[in-house]
Amino acid sequence: MSCYQGAQLNSDRPACNQRPVVVKEASWRCIDRLDESGETPRIVIAHWCDKREDLRDLKAPRLTEHYTIEVILRNTVVDCYRDGRRISRGTVGFGGTQITAPGEQVTCSFRRAAEAIHLYVPRSLVARTYAGIHQFQSMSEFQSASDRELFDPAFSADSIMGKLAWTLLEANGLHGPFSGLYCESLAMAVLARAMELKSDGSEVGGSGAGLLPWRLRRTFEYMEENLSEPITLNDIAEHAGLSRMHFAAQFKRATGLSPHSFLTVKRLEMANAMLLDEEIPIVQIALSVGFHSQAHFTSVFRKSTGTTPAQWRKQAAHAGSPVATGV
CATH class of the missing domain: 1.10.10.60 (Homeodomain-like)
Structure with a gap:
C-alpha cells in the first residue's frame, strides 16, 4: 500500500489562508515527501485509524531528520519495539504518547482497533524552539541546542497531550479563514508539551536532569x-x-x-x-x-x-x- 502525502505547516509564515491540514494516512506512520533537508522546518500532521481487531505487526519508516510524535486517541493494546528492544507492552489509554527520535526504528504489534494523531517534527525545528526559549550566551551554546532530544514517554498516558491531539483532529473540520493557523498553533502546542515531558524542567545534561x-x-x-x-x-x-x-x-x-x-x-x-x-x-x-x-x-x-x-x-x-x- 502506498503512503499518503501529508499536508505541511510552515513555521515561518502565518497559515491563515491555508485549509485544515490534518490528513489521513493510508498506512501507519507512512508519509511521502517529508523535507529531509532540514532547511525549512515544517510540521507534518496526519490522522491514522485502523479498525482491525486482529494482531498485526507494523513497521514505521526510519526517518533521519524528523521526530515522530504519536498520540493515541482510543484505548488499544500494543507491544512497541525501538531498534529491536521492547519499550512498552499492553494496554495503552487515551493520550498515550510515543516519541521516535531521528534515526530510530520502531515497530509495533497492535491487537485491537487503534486511532492516533501523528506529528512529524524536524529536528531543526526542535532546536529552533529550544533556542527561542533559552537565551544563549554564545554561538556554541546555540548550536548545542541541536543535540537536545525529546524524551520518549513510551506510550505513557498524558491527558493534556490526548486533549490537544483530539482538539487538533476536531479542528480539521473547520473551514474558516484562520483554521490553518488554528491547527498550526495546536501542533506547536503538542510539540511544547512533548518538550515539557522530557523532565521536570531542569537543563539537559545538568546535575538536576535526573536519570539517564x-x-x-x-x-x-x-x-x-x-x-x-x-x-x-x-x-x-x-x-x-x-x-x-x-x-x-x-x-x-x-x-x-x-x-x-x-x-x-x-x-x-x-x-x-x-x-x-x-x-x-x-x-x-x-x-x-x-x-x-x-x-x-x-x-x-x-x-x-x-x-x-x-x-x-x-x-x-x-x-x-x-x-x-x-x-
Whole structure:
C-alpha cells in the first residue's frame, strides 16, 4: 500500500489562508515527501485509524531528520519495539504518547482497533524552539541546542497531550479563514508539551536532569512488565543499577513523581482500561494490576479519581466518548 502525502505547516509564515491540514494516512506512520533537508522546518500532521481487531505487526519508516510524535486517541493494546528492544507492552489509554527520535526504528504489534494523531517534527525545528526559549550566551551554546532530544514517554498516558491531539483532529473540520493557523498553533502546542515531558524542567545534561535516558527506559520497561507483582523500591533501583536512595532522587527529578507514585499511576491507567470491559470482575482487575485486595484497590482509586471503580465504570459506559475513557 502506498503512503499518503501529508499536508505541511510552515513555521515561518502565518497559515491563515491555508485549509485544515490534518490528513489521513493510508498506512501507519507512512508519509511521502517529508523535507529531509532540514532547511525549512515544517510540521507534518496526519490522522491514522485502523479498525482491525486482529494482531498485526507494523513497521514505521526510519526517518533521519524528523521526530515522530504519536498520540493515541482510543484505548488499544500494543507491544512497541525501538531498534529491536521492547519499550512498552499492553494496554495503552487515551493520550498515550510515543516519541521516535531521528534515526530510530520502531515497530509495533497492535491487537485491537487503534486511532492516533501523528506529528512529524524536524529536528531543526526542535532546536529552533529550544533556542527561542533559552537565551544563549554564545554561538556554541546555540548550536548545542541541536543535540537536545525529546524524551520518549513510551506510550505513557498524558491527558493534556490526548486533549490537544483530539482538539487538533476536531479542528480539521473547520473551514474558516484562520483554521490553518488554528491547527498550526495546536501542533506547536503538542510539540511544547512533548518538550515539557522530557523532565521536570531542569537543563539537559545538568546535575538536576535526573536519570539517564537508558536507565529511565529500563525502569519503565521493568515497571510495565511487573505491574501485577508486589515489586519494591529496592527491586526497581537494582534493575536500574543504582542504590535505593540515589535512584529515588533521580527518578523524581526525571518524572516529577516518586517511584511509588509513578507505579500507582501506571496501575490505575491499566485498571481504567480494564474497567471498560464490563465482563471483567473488579476484584480480578484489582489483582491483575498489583493491588492485594479489592478494598485496597477501591481506596487508592477513590483517592485518585474521587469515585469508586464501579461508579467510574458506569459513568464511562454512559458517556461513551473517546475523551471520557482517558486516564
